[in-house]
Amino acid sequence: MDSQQQTRTVVHKLAKQYERIADDLRAKIRAGEHLPGDRIPTEDALKTHYKVSAPTIRHAVGVLEAEGLVQRQHGRGTFVRKPRAKVQRTAERYQWEKDRVKLSDEERRTTGATERDTGRDMSALEFYAAYDSVFANADLAAVFDVSEGTKLLHRVYRTRLKTEDAPLSLIDSYIVHDVAARNPDLLLADNEPWPGGTQHQLYTIGIELDHIREELTARPPTVDEAQQLELSAGTAVIALRKISVATTGDVVEVSDVVLPGDRTVAVYTTQLTRWDD
Amino acid sequence: MDSQQQTRTVVHKLAKQYERIADDLRAKIRAGEHLPGDRIPTEDALKTHYKVSAPTIRHAVGVLEAEGLVQRQHGRGTFVRKPRAKVQRTAERYQWEKDRVKLSDEERRTTGATERDTGRDMSALEFYAAYDSVFANADLAAVFDVSEGTKLLHRVYRTRLKTEDAPLSLIDSYIVHDVAARNPDLLLADNEPWPGGTQHQLYTIGIELDHIREELTARPPTVDEAQQLELSAGTAVIALRKISVATTGDVVEVSDVVLPGDRTVAVYTTQLTRWDD
């Protein structure tokens, strides 16, 4: 009653050597023979042990690295990867942010949504923002329902824990330029971090959000993303597109967010209505 | 006004050869010199072109494959990867499923949540289900708030488009065994696919769901997952934990869902309450 799905870890006899070795090492790690954080035997030792050439060992270890099971460090050794501490990113942040829009400037200034999610206060976080203008490509034009080439305000955000080098996320946010320009303050990166966040920014130009739609996919990082987020081989990213829709039905802001998969948990709660018994 | 973020594709002079070659090929693909679906030059041709040995070319192409940009096919060539058609998975499925619980058996039999998401009808989908029992590990025990070792009903689901070999998702679902046993029909895989889905199953034992929490991360697939979902190198999966909470506050069902990142978009909509102006 349980067989079909389990018998997959078949021992491929006469399998390729690197597979055999990778399987063996993987099993040893799973069995706890090498614990997270531990260094596994050197390539030289493995070479002797398995009686194969150096490139074959490298290939085998490379497979485990691509799986995210181990991490090679030049000059130091190869280590069993520890699960990274996860940072939550909840969708409740949006309602929370909306509720704060009507608070006083002072109250808004105290905390932002990222602090709320990470549980850190503002002093532990460092913000970076840069603004420029771009012209809508076909993709963005379709989402905003404007014609291709429409001028958009493009805002780039990086948020970083002061204790770490790599940012927590890479965010590219877009707003139709003419809409944002209704409040000239919104065109200047100098005003970031804006107390109250994007929803308050939109409020200053008379926009109230009705709902936010988020579309998530997973993929390997691009070279740029891997560098910026300091991701090693064997990790993936969550690519999230956030679409903010105003009470008028217009799409007013679109953000492309890239989150490191090994340290982020995106959380969504779907509240269900009661049956009326 | 746009420089900081763009200047990252620096040409590393004297870079490693495989990096230089990978960069060059990547640029050519980006520039449209090789279109999605096209075959790129053979390794032999590249070897001659770049004047390096075979393993170096293989390494360079391997980098692009890990990025998901190309896909190697033994005996055929190396091809620029086409974006896969995406299947949406919306959280609205849960309210939809709940609304259907009280419909007649006949009405429920017509469609399930997966058909709704994929836009296919039941005849195009093939279901597989297997049940067994497991004892709660620390992780599951914590989520269910029961003691470690508690007996759980473990249900494995695979749903597949009949026109394809690979399933759309891998699902491992858990329910506390004693709870499920209140309706003996729920212990038999033969009753799957159950008209109305899990929420109707729970309804037969007097359980109404209050909300569903979903936690998403991204990571490279395990070897098993890659085989089952037929994922090639350079893809990631969305690992989703779905936690169903009853109106009593109890966690009644937990599912671990693995979705292929290159073909799945998970969609969540956060409805915001209006400001009362």
Place this chain on the structure above:
DNA sequence: GAGTGGTCTAGACCACTGT
């Protein structure tokens, strides 16, 4: 059978880490 990618060897030399 020709074309193309996959595995493997044996060994040279380079580059980073830590003592």
Place this chain on the structure above:
DNA sequence: CAGTGGTCTAGACCACTCC
């Protein structure tokens, strides 16, 4: 400077695809 991983060569042979 010793230890360890990273890059690269030159070439042999295997395995899959397609004509």
